[in-house]
Amino acid sequence: MRTALARLCRLLLPRLGSAVLVVWITATVVFVALRASGDPLEAILGGPGSQAGPEATQRATEAYGLDQPLIMQYLAQLWRIATLQFGDSYARKQPVADLLAENLAPTILIATLALLLAWALAVAGLLLAATARGRLGGLVRAGLAGIETVASVVPQFFLGAVLILVFANGLGWFPVTSTGSSPAGLVLPVVTLAVPIAGYLAHVLHGSLAEADAAPFATTARSRGASETRVFFRHTLRHAALPGVALSGWAYGSLLSGAVVVEALFARPGLGRLLLEAASVRDVPVVVGVVTVIALLYVAVMVLAALLEHVVDPRLAVARAAPGVVGA
Amino acid sequence: MTRSAPRSFATLIAITLGALALSSCASPDVTESKGGGTLVYATGDAEPTCLDPHVGGNYPQALLSTQYLEPLVGRTSDGTITPWLASAWETSEDGLTWDFTLKEGVTFTDGTPLDAEAVKVNIEHLQDPETQSSTGYLAVEKIASIEAVNPSHVRFQLSAPDSALLESLSQQWTAMQSPAGIARGMEENCQAPIGTGPFVVEKWTPQQKVTLVRNDDYRTHGPEADHEGAAYLERIEWRFIPDAATRAAALSSGEVDVIDNPQPTTIVTADKKGSGIEHINAPRPGSVNRIELNSGQAPFDDVRVREAFIRAADPAPGIESLYLGTTARSTSALASTEPTAVSNKAFFATDPEAAKRLLDEAGWTTSDADGVRTKDGKRLTVRFPVSTNQSVAAEQSLFEQIQANAADVGFEVILNPVDLSSWYGALGANEYEAVSAPYTKVGPDVLRILYHSDGIVPAPSGYFANHAQLRDPELDAILDQASATLDETKRAELYADAQQRIMESFTVLPLYDQQNHFLVKGATGVTTLGTVATPTFINAKLGDS
Numbered sequence: 001m002r003t004a005l006a007r008l009c010r011l012l013l014p015r016l017g018s019a020v021l022v023v024w025i026t027a028t029v030v031f032v033a034l035r036a037s038g039d040p041l042e043a044i045l046g047g048p049g050s051q052a053g054p055e056a057t058q059r060a061t062e063a064y065g066l067d068q069p070l071i072m073q074y075l076a077q078l079w080r081i082a083t084l085q086f087g088d089s090y091a092r093k094q095p096v097a098d099l100l101a102e103n104l105a106p107t108i109l110i111a112t113l114a115l116l117l118a119w120a121l122a123v124a125g126l127l128l129a130a131t132a133r134g135r136l137g138g139l140v141r142a143g144l145a146g147i148e149t150v151a152s153v154v155p156q157f158f159l160g161a162v163l164i165l166v167f168a169n170g171l172g173w174f175p176v177t178s179t180g181s182s183p184a185g186l187v188l189p190v191v192t193l194a195v196p197i198a199g200y201l202a203h204v205l206h207g208s209l210a211e212a213d214a215a216p217f218a219t220t221a222r223s224r225g226a227s228e229t230r231v232f233f234r235h236t237l238r239h240a241a242l243p244g245v246a247l248s249g250w251a252y253g254s255l256l257s258g259a260v261v262v263e264a265l266f267a268r269p270g271l272g273r274l275l276l277e278a279a280s281v282r283d284v285p286v287v288v289g290v291v292t293v294i295a296l297l298y299v300a301v302m303v304l305a306a307l308l309e310h311v312v313d314p315r316l317a318v319a320r321a322a323p324g325v326v327g328a
Numbered sequence: 329m330t331r332s333a334p335r336s337f338a339t340l341i342a343i344t345l346g347a348l349a350l351s352s353c354a355s356p357d358v359t360e361s362k363g364g365g366t367l368v369y370a371t372g373d374a375e376p377t378c379l380d381p382h383v384g385g386n387y388p389q390a391l392l393s394t395q396y397l398e399p400l401v402g403r404t405s406d407g408t409i410t411p412w413l414a415s416a417w418e419t420s421e422d423g424l425t426w427d428f429t430l431k432e433g434v435t436f437t438d439g440t441p442l443d444a445e446a447v448k449v450n451i452e453h454l455q456d457p458e459t460q461s462s463t464g465y466l467a468v469e470k471i472a473s474i475e476a477v478n479p480s481h482v483r484f485q486l487s488a489p490d491s492a493l494l495e496s497l498s499q500q501w502t503a504m505q506s507p508a509g510i511a512r513g514m515e516e517n518c519q520a521p522i523g524t525g526p527f528v529v530e531k532w533t534p535q536q537k538v539t540l541v542r543n544d545d546y547r548t549h550g551p552e553a554d555h556e557g558a559a560y561l562e563r564i565e566w567r568f569i570p571d572a573a574t575r576a577a578a579l580s581s582g583e584v585d586v587i588d589n590p591q592p593t594t595i596v597t598a599d600k601k602g603s604g605i606e607h608i609n610a611p612r613p614g615s616v617n618r619i620e621l622n623s624g625q626a627p628f629d630d631v632r633v634r635e636a637f638i639r640a641a642d643p644a645p646g647i648e649s650l651y652l653g654t655t656a657r658s659t660s661a662l663a664s665t666e667p668t669a670v671s672n673k674a675f676f677a678t679d680p681e682a683a684k685r686l687l688d689e690a691g692w693t694t695s696d697a698d699g700v701r702t703k704d705g706k707r708l709t710v711r712f713p714v715s716t717n718q719s720v721a722a723e724q725s726l727f728e729q730i731q732a733n734a735a736d737v738g739f740e741v742i743l744n745p746v747d748l749s750s751w752y753g754a755l756g757a758n759e760y761e762a763v764s765a766p767y768t769k770v771g772p773d774v775l776r777i778l779y780h781s782d783g784i785v786p787a788p789s790g791y792f793a794n795h796a797q798l799r800d801p802e803l804d805a806i807l808d809q810a811s812a813t814l815d816e817t818k819r820a821e822l823y824a825d826a827q828q829r830i831m832e833s834f835t836v837l838p839l840y841d842q843q844n845h846f847l848v849k850g851a852t853g854v855t856t857l858g859t860v861a862t863p864t865f866i867n868a869k870l871g872d873s
Binding site for chain 1: 370374375377378514515518533534535536537567568569570571573574577578580581583584717747748749
């Protein structure tokens with residue numbers, strides 16, 4: 001029991017350390033970038049092009065602490081992040097926490113669904129490739145390899161536009177826009193996000209699957225008369241999945257950034273659109289809030305992925321606990 | 329040139345798909361016209377950060393607030409000022425005292441009466457620095473004091489005569505709101521301002537929609553209303569759909585009934601016979617879309633170099649091909665919708681040979697290895713920051729064509745696509761020789777904002793309107809005089825003189841009217857106001873007639 005706890009700590013602590021580092025670096029970059037590109041005052045005073053009088057400018061400068069030395073402003077911002085007190089939006093005059101609360105769920109929803117769908121698509125493709133036999137099998141495998149490549153490079157805005165054209169306008173199966181969480185409205189945005197990730201995943205899994213397929217345990221299973229499907233799910237996939245799980249942490253991060261495109265394309269609410277709008281008017285508190293939340297989410301998913309790796313392959317824990325005892 | 333090229337290509341694909349989407353569903357549903365129902369409007373303009381157009385004051389706020397706020401006066405499409413919330417007005421001889429009579433028995437949708445006191449509260453709200461008003465603040469700048477003579481009469485004392493006052497008061501940015509609504513404070517008033525309009529703000533769900541419900545007691549009909557009483561529609565759902573192809577697809581699939589900011593290809597498809605889509609072309613008033621040359625620093629401090637650029641730019645073929653005939657080349661500093669606009673083709677005729685001669689005369693006689701003209705070792709460089717938030721893909725492509733045309737006579741034009749904030753930053757830092765900035769204001773007084781030397785001094789936020797940095801005392805005098813002249817004929821003459829001087833300065837290259845198109849499918853009776861060309865739904869019904 002104690003060793004399990006110690007093992008968990010060993011797993012989590014360095015990642016929490018890197019989480020703090022990630023958030024700190026992100027906060028610093030955001031601070032420098034927003035400051036280098038201009039004065040946050042204009043966002044406070046009604047957006048770019050506002051012609052606020054000197055009185056209003058003076059008042060806002062004091063109210064938001066913009067007359068303080070830069071280093072004090074920087075420290076103040078770090079403190080706000082550390083305490084998760086993001087203050088009020090300059091542009092919307094609403095608490096940032098409210099804006100985050102409204103927009104977090106829709107983004108997590110599509111990103112999570114997209115990751116699950118990407119796995120399902122990748123595994124389905126691999127299963128098809130593994131079980132197809134003979135000449136047809138060769139064709140299927142070549143076809144899948146092609147789809148994999150195309151899927152992983154297709155730009156999301158293009159894919160989304162084509163999906164809208166075919167499935168919303170042409171066939172009328174799904175709505176074009178996707179407010180709220182109506183299931184039909186979720187389909188096209190989730191597919192748009194999932195397809196490129198599925199392509200990457202399949203590509204990575206492909207290599208490790210081939211390796212596992214040639215391993216003695218697969219041969220043994222086959223010699224005992226196991227079907228290809230059984231070999232795939234029982235033996236080879238489990239082995240091959242490891243790099244895929246590791247990749248999923250990264251994939252989730254890219255899904256969160258892909259949300260910017262998809263949320264704009266399908267007119268969905270979410271963190272991506274919030275960030276885009278806030279950045280374009282230099283709404284510092286909102287940008288800082290969104291970026292911090294995304295960084296934290298990313299780190300959380302990386303931790304989750306690491307834990308999952310251990311579930312999928314218990315040897316890892318042993319290997320890390322006593323290096324050199326077990327080879328890969 | 330080419331940070332924007334891949335993006336333009338991407339946009340091109342997207343708009344093509346959008347147009348295909350429209351054409352694929354061209355057969356109109358034929359249903360009975362009837363009252364009631366919910367009209368869905370999809371805007372591509374930015375989502376307002378505050379629904380009260382007194383705060384800040386930009387076009388998206390005007391667009392939306394037209395549904396729930398109304399101004400003191402209206403304006404017809406030919407420029408005539410008409411009564412609205414004010415039924416009559418009088419001006420003193422010296423032009424310093426204005427008396428407005430208010431329509432009787434009007435109440436805001438919260439029950440607060442529209443009286444002289446309410447007007448006073450509104451003007452003071454615009455003038456209060458706490459409100460953070462920019463557009464409305466400028467519009468009522470010359471009102472020194474406001475007096476409620478009696479409930480139905482309000483008197484403005486001006487600090488100087490202002491011939492643009494009625495035009496300013498016709499704009500959505502100075503529209504009247506319930507004093508009780510304003511008293512709730514900015515945060516609450518931003519969420520749901522209270523007016524006298526045909527609809528009432530029910531709820532704003534940021535990044536998704538604003539829901540508006542019918543004002544059943546509506547009685548303050550503006551110039552566009554075709555009937556007494558309330559609007560036919562029960563509700564309007566005002567959605568924010570930033571992607572143009574998505575908006576077009578949503579229109580064609582029937583998810584939305586009206587869209588704004590369509591791409592030229594989408595307009596062309598809609599204009600085809602039998603598309604079932606109505607196209608409303610309603611250019612914005614005030615200035616045209618134009619390129620302004622910074623006369624405040626080298627090389628454009630030399631009028632010959634400015635003229636050379638304008639002679640070389642040749643925008644007409646680009647406008648024709650990129651906008652697919654949906655808009656025409658302008659040769660005026662003012663929008664074609666302004667009755668006082670003066671056009672003069674001669675100033676903008678393309679002549680590359682003349683351009684080369686002018687550059688020779690100005691001393692830009694040598695060229696470097698890149699074919700860029702030089703003078704005393706300096707290259708003939710034109711920095712041109714482009715706001716990607718304000719210039720659509722077609723316009724950015726047009727700038728690229730102008731860049732190529734100007735290069736033929738030896739200009740090096742550096743196009744720099746940036747977001748709105750960086751764009752204002754570049755202007756504030758004087759790091760530009762050419763720029764394209766939209767400005768919407770009702771009436772020719774926009775010339776004073778854009779070309780009076782007062783406009784060179786940046787506001788505290790860094791913004792200034794005179795991007796051409798024209799410093800011409802004679803022009804200043806004409807603009808001041810026009811602004812103080814209440815005689816319409818005299819005023820028009822003065823603005824004609826002002827436009828002549830502006831064109832002669834070769835600081836302005838007009839391109840086309842500010843694009844403002846609406847596509848309607850499955851609804852009738854959608855019209856636009858003669859002020860800043862925002863749509864009104866007072867006459868609208870669902871279903872094709």
